[in-house]
Amino acid sequence: MDSLTAEQIAERIWLSIAERRLRPGVRLKETELAEVFGVSRARVRQVLAILAREGLITSEVNKGAFVAEPGVEDARDIFHVRRTVEQRVLERLIDRLDDEKVATIRDHVEQERVANTQNDQRAIIKLSGGFHQMLADMSDAEFLSRLMRDLISRSSLITAAFRNSDQYNCGPDEHDEILLHLQNGDLKQAKKAMAHHLDHVEKELRLSGERDSIRSLKDVLLPQG
CATH class of the missing domain: 1.10.10.10 (Winged helix-like DNA-binding domain superfamily/Winged helix DNA-binding domain)
Structure with missing residues (x-):
């Protein structure tokens, strides 16, 4: 079995x-x-x-x-779509945000900080994407939620292919800023912070150059000791 x-x-x-x-x-x-x-x-x-x-x-x-x-234009397309979708997520979410949701998001951001302090790259990757997915899920928009799940997966592939550094950091400070504006009911500033955040992530990509390969799937996929 x-x-x-x-x-x-x-x-x-x-x-x-x-x-x-x-x-x-x-x-x-x-x-x-x-x-x-x-x-x-x-x-x-x-x-x-x-x-x-x-x-x-x-x-x-x-x-x-x-x-x-993915190609360079694929990378640009993904981030172009993400900008549009995540702006709409914020529009849907801001009127649905309550104290419980705020506490849940804040706890998530604190987990991101811990992962960053410990340089736990696996946790950082999961939590970073999880923040954006959480906002979409809380927006009560099933279509946006499904779309974000697909975009986050594709963004992971894009960052793996084009990231300048082996260190992945989507940014708990920037996530916290987005949450602060949402909590204050300031949609304009929340959207501005989200746009800045995605710009920052995209600018960390090196949209050119060669890519490495691996020798064995076993070396990659078996649990690390």
Whole structure:
């Protein structure tokens, strides 16, 4: 029996991409993935289907699945769309924000600070994307929530491909500023802070240059000692 769900495996692969350990263009062999995770090839195919829906892999006939290789214009497109979507999220959220939601978001930002202090890159990546997803979920807009989940996955691939540094930091201080404006009911300043934040993230990308590759999926996907 498969010990891991397809969603659990997909998340581990997503994190490996976001952490820049699994690089764009790397082939994902079904047999090797099945061996690494101790699951059936049928489960692996479910995983690949999830990753394909999220735009993280591409498939080629008679060649198999590969980590997607976004281009420079793809990167710019993703951030262009994110700017529009996240502005709309703020518009929907500001009138739905209550004390409980504020406390939940603030606790999340504090977790980001702890992760940054400990330089826990895995936690930083998950929490950074989680902040933006949380705002979308709290906006009570199912379409925006689904759209943000897709955009966050694709943004992880973009940052893995083009980030200048191995250190990933979406910015708890900037997240805190966005929350402060929302809490004060100042939509204009919240939107301005979000736009500045996304500009900052995009400017950290090096939208040119060569990309590295890896030698073995086992080196990347097996738990680190």
